[in-house]
Amino acid sequence: MAAAAAATWLSFIFVPVSPAQAQSEYLPTQNDFIGKWQITGSAIRPPRDLKGTPTPKQKAAATKFQQTVTTFYEAFDYLEIKADGRYNFHQPGDPASGPCVWCGTWSFKNNSLWLELNTAPRLDIYAKGGDLQMTYTAEPDKASQYKWLVFGWSKAD
Numbered sequence: 001m002a003a004a005a006a007a008t009w010l011s012f013i014f015v016p017v018s019p020a021q022a023q024s025e026y027l028p029t030q031n032d033f034i035g036k037w038q039i040t041g042s043a044i045r046p047p048r049d050l051k052g053t054p055t056p057k058q059k060a061a062a063t064k065f066q067q068t069v070t071t072f073y074e075a076f077d078y079l080e081i082k083a084d085g086r087y088n089f090h091q092p093g094d095p096a097s098g099p100c101v102w103c104g105t106w107s108f109k110n111n112s113l114w115l116e117l118n119t120a121p122r123l124d125i126y127a128k129g130g131d132l133q134m135t136y137t138a139e140p141d142k143a144s145q146y147k148w149l150v151f152g153w154s155k156a157d
Contacts, residue, residue: 028125030108036078036090037132037153042070047147062148069149078156081106081123087115119146123153131155 044062046054054062076089088103105116113123120138125131132153136146 026125026127026130027111030113031083032125032128033081033106033108033113033123033132034083036080036156038078038156039070039073039076039151040131040154041152042066042073043150043152044148045150049147062145065145066149069146070151073151076102079153081113119144129155 044059044066046058073089075091077092078090080088080090082088085105085107086103087106088100091101094100107114107116111124115121115123118138118140119136122135122137124133124135126133132155134151134153136149139146
């Protein structure tokens with residue numbers, strides 16, 4: 001289990017950037033988020049508000065939760081973020097328009113796109129034309145581990 005946790009521990013987050021890229025901070029606009037996105041990876045990292053060093057038990061619980069949530073996201077074809085303020089996690093076989101299984105609204109503030117859910121998912125893009133990173137800023141209950149999760153999404157269209 002420890003090897004599995006180590007393998008998922010921020011394994012996709014770090015991507016080398018050129019010195020020119022590192023010198024200029026990229027601030028996305030809400031239009032950068034519009035489109036279809038496919039999940040490309042997931043990892044865990046300690047929540048910002050965690051007191052102390054994460055224990056092996058906490059890491060193991062977060063890894064197990066990460067695997068469950070990743071499997072859930074992988075059941076969808078893509079995440080579509082629409083310019084009209086709506087999003088849709090599209091299921092295979094669903095028509096492009098019509099009723100959706102999991103959809104809602106989003107807002108844009110502080111250079112991030114926020115899905116209006118009780119887990120307060122925050123979506124960030126760190127480079128022009130780059131991938132999207134999804135983190136969570138709230139826990140719906142004491143047993144959840146959402147704040148540990150990080151998901152990577154790549155543009156599908």
